[in-house]
Amino acid sequence: MPSNLLTDILAYAEQAPTPVSPADITEQVGKPRPTVNRALAKLVAEGRLVMSGAGRSTRYHLPADSASTPETARAGIASPPWSMPSRALIAALSTPIGKRPPVTYPRAFVDRYEPNISSLVPPALAVALHSAGRLQGQQPAGTYLRKVLEQLLIDLSWHSSRLEGNRKSLLDTRELFERGRSANDDLDATMLLNHKEAIEFLADAVPTEGMTVPVVRNLQSVLMQGLLDDEEDLGAIRQKIVHIQDSVYLPAQVPSLLEEMLELIVEKARRTQNPVEAAFFLWVNLAYLQPFVDGNKRTSRLAANMPLLLANCAPLSFLDVAQADYAQAMLGVYEQTNVAMAVDLFEWTYRRSILKYRVIEEAMGVQDPLRARLREQLNDGIQQIVYHGNTLASAIDRLSLAPDDLEPFKAMLEKELKILAIHNCARYRLPIKKTQEWIDAGRPY
Template sequence: MPRELAESLYRDGRLREQQPAGTYARKVLEQLLIDLSWSSSHLEGNRFSLLATEELFRRGTAGDDADAVMLLNHKAAIEFMVDGVPMQGLSASIVRNLHAVLMSDLLADTEALGAIRTKMVNISDTVYIPTQIPALLEDMLEMILNKARLIKNPIEGAFFLWVNLAYLQPFEDGNKRTSRLAANIPLMLYNCSPLSFLDVSPRDYALAMLGVYEFLDVSRAVDLFEWTYRRSMKKYIVVMESVGAPDPLRLKYREYLTEAVGLVVRDRRSAQTVIEELGLSDERAPGFEAMLLDELKKLAVFNCARYRLTMTATQAWIDADRPH
């Protein structure tokens, strides 16, 4: 990617004020979950519409529908990144776990989840055949990640990861979707607008990848990346503006609220008991009880990650009629 373009995109896409890594992604998380999950799945031929995806996330159950599983896996993988990347950065364990979450229940062999492949992989509609030696694949994956960590501009880092992970094909299946989500890791670390591949058509995406696979030509990929990233930036600027200034009371009680919600949902403790045990009565923490009860009322499987809850635990609590 041309350096001038990367610098321009970084200037336009970054969060202006100094914030902890991952802040941008957390602020737009609910919209990002839908956008990136649907766009990435759509590029894999998923038949769900955007509206059907939103309904699926509200419902939170897939049954035996593989397309629904694909979407819910994307959602869980994005939540995993938002929680894990700020603490662990860009690492092989993050990328391999990302693959494991994305392909959960979609690969016949569960040992292949997050594992460097030992089988030959064929990519449709191209004569390109990726490297087939497992030890070499593992070394090259580490090399790609090491190089990406040295790239100072997160836009360049995102593009580098997207193209090179897709080219390497380190996993048995799900490589392109892993590369799309992994491209967001540098963006999260530097608080840049996420990349959700909004409105990218499967044909345009395939042509961009074909140039990389067969000719080592990234020109189409650069054009596609710039186009879709600028669309992502515009979308999330609007989302950020709609969020408004953070509530000072919510910021004050942030960690207490996470702990309290977790105790109610995971441990099935009553809200009143939790408030007393944490010493957060209205006398000592004005407004906390009302905030906790309101959050418990709004809690759903599509927004539970912010409280470090799994979708399974949250759904079980909801199915039990939200005991609190």
């Protein structure tokens, strides 16, 4: 391959203010498109050029020491430092879509996986991430998530929705969550509010129900309410054909197979001892299977938090992940059953989550043992008073507390009622509007 062609491509990428498309490069260097494509694949494989996106969204740029592209740097979004296996995968995916062979879902990807023997995440990395992300000491399942829930509602809702093309800003999201639903909500607002409610459902259901298929199906139904043409598709196993845009991957189309594989995926994740490996397994396999008519990727992102929640590990909120990087990591799984990019992306963003939520958790200090032991009763008591309008005495009577716990619990409940506000009501599963009405009424109890 002529070295001057490679030099010309690199020179053009260097002077371009934004990542460039294959069509732009072809026009600039004046060579046939197949020749340019081979040159691009070579440059990507050698690490001299970085490819992002897929299909018509494919763009190229020079690597940077910070691992950020010019496009993502301006948006405050970095990219993971891709490993050599990931770079090789990127090169393979740079082949024009017309030259990539069509592929469908291989159930062997799940069938051959043996929990605690097989691994998608390198075992040493899974152990390291588990060690870094877990909450110290013995605590009830979900304790970590409850501590950081208010921030997680914003983080995971916004970052996950942004990966779906949502146009709301982070500030818009905060204001939307404070206001709640309205008749004038557009699709972007509905997507964000659905995420918030799905995360709250996750926090409530998983500690008591565990990792189950009904929980996963309910996650999809909450995430997609008001966003599907047919409401019967909410939580239902897909009966319709779906296609993946800009990919040669055709998901399985047999409902009985989709249902069988969904059961198997959740069952194998439940048996996996390392919660980081289980989280990655769920994230990749739920998106790969495409069991629902829509919302599969967003369901997979929230479902990945189930094993982390149960093990009291930092939640995974996909902080700062670029759309192009995410799409290409998924494309590697769909078309090559290759998780190299997905592993790099997962490690990079989960380490960011660990650092962020550790700071929040540490800032909250050591948890009161009484609060930890009677957390659910405290939640129920506050709901009885604020949402249902019961008196303090009536709410406590309904909880059937041990005699020695009555007075300290009453004092704790009264303290919480005095500081309850619309900015902290989510941890008690209270709607913002209902909380504000109770406050406006003079905090009756």
